[in-house]
Amino acid sequence: MTGAGSPSLPLHRGLPPGALPLRRGLPLVALCFVAMIVAVGAAPFIGSTPIRLAHVFSRSMPFADNVDAQIFFIARLPRALAAALVGGTLAAAGVIFQGLLRNPLATPYTLGVSAGASLGAMVVMTFGAAWSVGGVASASLAGAGLAVLVVYWLARARHSGLSTTVLLLAGVTLNAFFSALILFVQYLSDFAQTYRAIRWLMGDLDVASFAPILAALPLVLAAFVVFAWLARPLNLISLGADAAASRGVDVERAQRLAFFSASLATGAAVSVGGPIGFVGIIVPHLVRRLVGSDHRLVLPASTFFGAAFLIACDAVARTILAPLELPVGIITALIGGPFFLWLLIRRR
């Protein structure tokens, strides 16, 4: 820093721009991207029914008779893309929530979004004989939206600002309340409906067409644009809200954007594949260990790694007990439990 009258830069030690910590993390982000591409490319070839590569891409057989190609393009490819969408979104939303709440244990579901989505789905599954508009997916998105509005309203009720503590309390309250409502709806439903509802809660990526993916895409893309903008403000917010404010961050605006974008993205992901757990917390944790805590690296890396991770989990889920399929949420939970145990032991 120079005094008045000499505006020239002082000599620094001549370090090249590569010394910028951000640039050093880029190769790892690229690696995660490659992992995602490989996963999307490989997953349609994996499954309980053996298919022949030659037949899949053969032009001579009419598609209607080509079972191998049908399995590849109708059943498995949309499924891999759905897994990528849901995995990437949940991982990125997890990063945003952890930044917003300044806590690495926050998940996309901490603030009640998944409870709202589950309630919406369950209401339609039990009572929705007449609800044919978009079915369970749109109802769960509506439930998620309702949860977001209620939590935001609760968090604003007493303060002109947005306190993350109050936000957290509001989210926990909503989770409890909506969970009670879910139990009540399950009580009113008959045996078959309850069974199907419980299966939905375990996660299901078998979309069987591109329609659910395309329906969720606009919301997810909009959210990701906001995520990209939020990366740097979240870095500063990790220092503390006041510290960020004194560096010129509009903290309340950043918090509001983070809350809404991450919640709605989570709602979209849950409406496609159900409330799949652990992706939103395992992936950010692992990624931070690899690339550090700069959100400009953690966000893209988590998105790509989350996509690859969920594709892999889904591949395991649908092959391990062939021809039966395990719900993918069971696989993520089976990985999640030991993961947390390991974290706990390691932290000692």
Next chain:
Amino acid sequence: MRWVRGLVGLAAIGATTSGLGVLAAAPAARPLQLQPPVRRIVSLVPAVTEMLFAMDAGNEVVGVSSFDHYPPAVETRARVGALVDPDFERIISLRPDLVIVYATQGDLIARLDRAHLPIFKYQHAGLADVMTTMRTLGARIGRASEADRETTRIERELDAVRASTAGRPRPRTALVFGREAGALRGIFVSGGVGFLNDMLVAAGGANVFGDVSQQSLQASAELLIARAPEVILELRPDEKWSDDRLRQETAVWKALPTLPAVRSGRVYILAEDELLVPGPRVAEAVRLMADAIKGTGLFSATPAEHGTGPGPF
């Protein structure tokens, strides 16, 4: 008066020991002299309620489950809860001399035992067990001949259905009993064992998931494509859908246009409510299914365009 108590005690012991542990598989008729007359029956199992009415014991039924709807007379009976939430106090208040429960309702059974109420435990099993249960129940309540009449009728009708489909090829059929409305998600089908599978076989179909030795499984898109069913039967007895809605829901299957069943338009949604009840109406249910398989059912999907196009995109 002690002698009354003694008599009631004897009767209770007799009732309990004979009422306990009656599973669907026990065939022997019991000596009627040891059975106290059954005048007030509470039934938590809708299928068994139907059996009671079919055996002309409807007037003895004083309490039914929350899910009972057939025959219409049950609407006038008291409701006592169901599988998950049986209302013990309500049951007691009806002063039953026989309570029909699910064999899995352990808590309720224990409480009924403590109250010395006679119990008939129902276990859900295959198609043939419907008849066995009816006969055992009939013997239990002193309606053996009526039970016999009914079971003979059902078996005769089933045989008639089997005869009507004999000699015809058995189409590979997927029997769907659960699916998300409006989408091809959460599809549950019948596996190779159990009541639904038995009905399908009796109706002249070959279960395309017959190799799976469980009663039900969730079918993914990949599995359906790989198994390529020629007929899809969806059972939706609980939905009160309009004709338009039924057509809409049938058209949902076009999301998998390459399935043989979808290409040839052999996707049927059956909505009659006797379909999933393992009771006296099974023969009607099987006949409905057989009609659908033969293609003479009320609803058939419009055949999809022949899939010789470039692919799914």
Next chain:
Amino acid sequence: MPLSAARLSFGYPPAALRPRDASPLAVNDVSLAIDHGALVGILGPNGSGKTTLLKLLAGILTPRAGTVTLDGRDVSTMPTRARARRIAVVPQETHLAFDYSVLEIALMGRYPHLGPFEVEGPRDLAAAETGLEATGTGRLASRMFQNLSGGEKQRVIIASALAQLDDGEASRVLFLDEPTASLDLKYQLEVAALVRRLHDEQHVTIVLSTHDLRFAASVCTEVVLLSAGRVLAHGMPRDVLTPAAIAELYEIDVSAAPLVIT
């Protein structure tokens, strides 16, 4: 033109469960004028409103009444980024939610100099490194923040604040909130020496709050005595820090008031 405050007042919102209670004003009708290059200490006991006053002067809190001006411009109407380039605040303690390297934290001070998607350039790297050198933490650049000692952490945050401020002619103010409060004596002395050196070498106005008498007396060129939100005195330490003034400020017996060695 200096940093000045005119008739500042501020009170925190009343407690949630007792809205009727009138909360006392944390800062009550305070007016101050601080010159370029001064090293001002706001001295007072806990609860006197020092941190609140500091935040008001830095533009982090909006006063209920009164204005704060920097170079004649009202701080509360300055765009946040422009203000951040002139005013930097070093809080008493920094608790990170995630672990960053020292260099990353220094670079975070460059936020107000960059556009929304702009990446740091050589100029920013230079500013960050200069800040680290100025606080003697250059050799820690690749260390992780959580592993540093208390004194090192404080100095890194100061470096980040220095990186935040513009070069050039305009007034720059560095605020430090209780810079030595949570440090061991050794680090207190380190930070005190650093503050003095920064003031001498960097030509930046420094305003700090403290309840430590000795620190204020030995480091600051001016001292403001603050008690219950009001200014008791403002001037050079040897003029202001009389036994009588200290006794009134800390509510102690005159005979027990320590002598001040300047």
